[in-house]
Amino acid sequence: MNNLVIDMTHGGVKIAISLAKKRETVYAYDIYNTLKNIDKKMLEIYNVKIIDLEYLKNLTGNIKVIYPVHLPLTKNDIKKYNQNLNYTFLTHHEIIKELLKDWGKNIPKIEITGVKGKTSCVFMLKEILINENPLILSSLGALLYEKGNEKVLKQNISITPANIKETIDLAYKISNPICDIANGNCESQNIKKYNCAIFETSLGASGIGDVGLLTNITENYTIAKNKSNAAIAKSQIFNCNTVVIQKETLDNYYTNIKHKKLNTFSLDNKNANLTVKNVIYDLDKTKVQVTYNNIITTNNKVISGELEINTFAPGKHHVKNVLGVITTCLSLNIPKNQIINGLKNYKGIKGRTNKKIIENSIIIEEINPGINTKTIEESINMLKDLENYYIAIGGDYGITCEEIDEYKVSNYLNNIKQDIILTGDVGAGILKKMNKKVKYSKDFKNIYQQAIHNNKNLLLIYRSDYRKLNER
Numbered sequence: 001m002n003n004l005v006i007d008m009t010h011g012g013v014k015i016a017i018s019l020a021k022k023r024e025t026v027y028a029y030d031i032y033n034t035l036k037n038i039d040k041k042m043l044e045i046y047n048v049k050i051i052d053l054e055y056l057k058n059l060t061g062n063i064k065v066i067y068p069v070h071l072p073l074t075k076n077d078i079k080k081y082n083q084n085l086n087y088t089f090l091t092h093h094e095i096i097k098e099l100l101k102d103w104g105k106n107i108p109k110i111e112i113t114g115v116k117g118k119t120s121c122v123f124m125l126k127e128i129l130i131n132e133n134p135l136i137l138s139s140l141g142a143l144l145y146e147k148g149n150e151k152v153l154k155q156n157i158s159i160t161p162a163n164i165k166e167t168i169d170l171a172y173k174i175s176n177p178i179c180d181i182a183n184g185n186c187e188s189q190n191i192k193k194y195n196c197a198i199f200e201t202s203l204g205a206s207g208i209g210d211v212g213l214l215t216n217i218t219e220n221y222t223i224a225k226n227k228s229n230a231a232i233a234k235s236q237i238f239n240c241n242t243v244v245i246q247k248e249t250l251d252n253y254y255t256n257i258k259h260k261k262l263n264t265f266s267l268d269n270k271n272a273n274l275t276v277k278n279v280i281y282d283l284d285k286t287k288v289q290v291t292y293n294n295i296i297t298t299n300n301k302v303i304s305g306e307l308e309i310n311t312f313a314p315g316k317h318h319v320k321n322v323l324g325v326i327t328t329c330l331s332l333n334i335p336k337n338q339i340i341n342g343l344k345n346y347k348g349i350k351g352r353t354n355k356k357i358i359e360n361s362i363i364i365e366e367i368n369p370g371i372n373t374k375t376i377e378e379s380i381n382m383l384k385d386l387e388n389y390y391i392a393i394g395g396d397y398g399i400t401c402e403e404i405d406e407y408k409v410s411n412y413l414n415n416i417k418q419d420i421i422l423t424g425d426v427g428a429g430i431l432k433k434m435n436k437k438v439k440y441s442k443d444f445k446n447i448y449q450q451a452i453h454n455n456k457n458l459l460l461i462y463r464s465d466y467r468k469l470n471e472r
Contacts, residue, residue, distance in 0.1 A: 011162025128342030212240025
């Protein structure tokens with residue numbers, strides 16, 4: 001079988017090499033011309049030939065084309081180079097499921113996708129499953145936990161599907177030191193230090209999850225040069241054994257999809273499997289009472305009941321994430337007390353959504369590369385009528401597929417009574433469209449000092465990769 005792996009930017013090198021190790025013929029198409037020299041050498045070592053699509057004219061028989069879901073080419077665009085080949089098309093997500101078909105059969109596996117809330121859900125689940133030594137891929141890195149201690153397997157790693165396999169391979173190397181095997185300590189050969197896995201993936205899921213969680217589609221942005229969109233890409237979540245999905249997202253985008261094990265959650269829709277009975281918001285601990293009915297578990301039980309938790313969830317969008325996490329846990333038959341205690345220990349994520357006190361100022365940070373118009377509105381709404389806050393908004397463009405509607409944000413901010421400070425490229429763009437006078441600070445760090453100096457609290461809503469933010 002010939003294999004053509006398209007896109008070396010988003011995990012294609014890992015996929016190509018994994019296929020080559022199976023002694024299959026593999027070709028690679030570097031569509032964006034971003035292949036690094038070290039990766040070229042690795043492909044050469046495994047006899048992966050780098051080609052352009054014209055090369056397809058030289059091939060006969062069957063070919064498996066492996067492409068990212070955001071590929072700007074259609075299947076017909078590829079087929080036109082050789083109409084006589086017998087084509088099979090698989091997304092990067094789907095090939096990862098194929099490559100991992102014999103992995104993780106005896107441990108619970110969770111895949112998470114969505115437009116918002118993915119990383120927060122990962123780390124809430126981490127707190128709940130901490131005693132299972134979770135293996136994690138998230139936008140904050142590939143991580144392995146042992147007895148509550150975090151080990152960073154790789155920090156600068158994207159949440160492309162290929163990096164699910166990369167994370168598993170890194171964990172294997174940690175668990176199976178070459179020196180031990182070389183010294184004859186063969187008992188170490190198949191040590192597995194994790195008893196569950198949580199994988200955050202962009203634009204869909206591979207389908208290896210016992211439970212796949214789709215947090216939401218707050219904005220159905222376009223991908224693949226407007227040939228597709230987020231909802232289509234993320235529909236791959238339905239390849240998981242059990243699916244947990246926000247009720248509104250299901251009703252808006254996936255009414256045509258049938259799935260045997262489907263559990264919904266909602267803050268507002270009482271027809272969901274898990275709904276809210278009562279919420280008392282607080283900047284430290286929000287109390288959430290939920291009712292759940294007819295949730296189908298991974299071992300085919302149907303459960304109903306009530307649950308009350310206290311956790312860090314100062315706004316509605318945070319509570320929605322909590323509901324998704326609770327539904328995921330119930331789907332996995334995780335005991336109620338374990339869910340309650342895990343969420344009680346969740347304090348937010350450093351550099352994402354978290355609260356801290358600097359001198360006399362309360363600082364609430366909402367730092368995320370995926371911040372968009374809706375996120376800005378929901379973050380500000382959680383402060384309601386509190387007047388002793390500066391609201392700072394800004395950050396960087398060009399981080400994710402989603403952008404910000406500056407006119408919509410500026411119109412919203414024109415009606416906010418708190419003091420507003422804009423910062424960064426995002427803030428500069430919004431500033432030009434404001435009808436009222438607001439402050440601007442090029443460097444977001446100065447805003448912290450302003451708040452502290454003036455005895456003000458601060459809500460910072462910043463669109464950025466926190467790793468880059470830390471380097472400034």
